[in-house]
Amino acid sequence: APPAEQLHPLQNRWALWFFKNDRSRAWHDNLQLVTKVDTVEDFWAMYSHIQLASKLSSGCDYALFKDGIEPMWEDSRNKRGGRWLMSLAKQQRHSELDRLWLETLLCLIGESFEEHSREVCGAVLNIRTKGDKIAVWTREAENQTGVLHIGRVYKERLGLSAKTIIGYQAHADTATKSNSLAKNKFVV
């Protein structure tokens, strides 16, 4: 490995979490911290050692969050926030999921949202039979300027067409309704 002074430090240390659905265990017990990274080099070492998103089985999640924030609504740094949610069609798992998830990770570790990057808590990938989902979580759903800036940049980075709409939902709304019913607070 190169000496530490030649590594490229990230602005934040990020923790990768893995969730594997085991109904015999409590939700929190199925959530495992995989590793933490704080350099560009560490990030790629991690990425090259884990399964691609498209190879995970249904019910599994990946989450990449800033160190110190747990990937759940209840964390004090998430609970007033929300998420930009992209729901994928089933066939996109094999055509686009890996590209979209990697792009999401690069947006996070590269601090792509200018000064609003500090609003970002992390990102979550859900592998589901009905259709996979990718979301970027931010810490304050009422911060309209920050949330909209993040949404616009994120949509552009994903290469989504102008016709594709992605929505932002406050966790407080998602927690009290099923996902499909939670209303969009913002759209881009």
Next chain:
Amino acid sequence: GKKQYDREFLLDFQFMPACI
């Protein structure tokens, strides 16, 4: 200063030998 990296810069490191 803030450590911001664009996607091309980050992708350049993907297959560097030190990362494998």
